[in-house]
Amino acid sequence: DIQMTQSPSSLSASVxxxxxxxxxxSQITDSYLNWYQQKVGKAPKLLIHSASNVQSGTxxxxxxxxxxxxxxxxxxxxxPEDFATYYCQQSYTTVLTFGGGTKVEIK
Amino acid sequence: xVQLVESGGALIKAGGSLRLSCAGTGFTFENAxxxxxxxxxxxxxEWVGRIKSKLDGGTIDYAPPVKGRFTIxxxxxxxxxxxxxxxxxxxxSAMYYCTIDQYYYGxxxxxxxxxxxxGTLVTVSS
Numbered sequence: 382d383i384q385m386t387q388s389p390s391s392l393s394a395s396v397x398x399x400x401x402x403x404x405x406x407s408q409i410t411d412s413y414l415n416w417y418q419q420k421v422g423k424a425p426k427l428l429i430h431s432a433s434n435v436q437s438g439t440x441x442x443x444x445x446x447x448x449x450x451x452x453x454x455x456x457x458x459x460x461p462e463d464f465a466t467y468y469c470q471q472s473y474t475t476v477l478t479f480g481g482g483t484k485v486e487i488k
Numbered sequence: 489x490v491q492l493v494e495s496g497g498a499l500i501k502a503g504g505s506l507r508l509s510c511a512g513t514g515f516t517f518e519n520a521x522x523x524x525x526x527x528x529x530x531x532x533x534e535w536v537g538r539i540k541s542k543l544d545g546g547t548i549d550y551a552p553p554v555k556g557r558f559t560i561x562x563x564x565x566x567x568x569x570x571x572x573x574x575x576x577x578x579x580x581s582a583m584y585y586c587t588i589d590q591y592y593y594g595x596x597x598x599x600x601x602x603x604x605x606x607g608t609l610v611t612v613s614s
Contacts (some may be wrong), residue, residue: 382552411594413598413600415600417533417601419533423606424585424604424605424606424607425525425533425585425601425604426604427600427601427602427603430590430600430602431592436602468532468533470533470535470600470601472598472599472600473598475538475549475597476535476549476551476552477523477535477538477599477600477601478535479532479533479534479535480532481532482532482533
């Protein structure tokens with residue numbers, strides 16, 4: 382199975398900050414990389430699919446980039462509602478795998 | 489509006505069996521690829537398995553930790569997908585989410601969970 386490693390595992394940031402989360406795959410995944418946001422007590426929500434395609438309804442301050450094994454999720458101008466845990470997930474192989482998550486907390 | 493509602497979660501002893509169900513509304517169920525994803529308390533997300541639409545062959549795939557113990561099935565006449573879980577272990581304790589998957593035929597099939605239900609909680613005690 383492809384292992385997904387996210388960094389950092391947590392970060393503290395302020396409203397208005399620019400935040401970057403990285404995700405590394407143990408083998409090439411082309412651009413089959415997706416990002417999810419999960420708030421406490423809620424189901425995950427798809428933000429970005431195929432590395433850089435913003436899902437309908439996702440605010441424009443969220444963007445994704447990368448290909449191969451290295452990917453990034455960027456949140457520009459962090460808003461109060463963005464404090465949550467973010468997961469990357471590869472869909473290159475039949476067996477889907479997720480990163481361990483990055484918790485974005487208020488500084 | 490797309491809606492998924494899971495049910496069937498319970499407290500059960502290790503070695504036991506449980507059947508989870510997921511009812512879908514607001515979309516063409518028979519065309520949907522559906523997955524189950526679980527999340528142990530305080531932990532990350534883990535894909536459990538996926539069933540394709542019958543139109544796309546109805547293929548079912550499982551994550552290695554559950555293969556041979558869990559079975560996914562679908563009833564398109566009732567717009568439901570089920571997860572039969574046998575030989576349960578304490579490590580199977582989790583919130584179980586049902587998802588509708590986006591899929592793409594590139595060099596092979598590629599799919600990812602798009603819409604998620606609110607989940608149903610399974611607790612396996614020793």
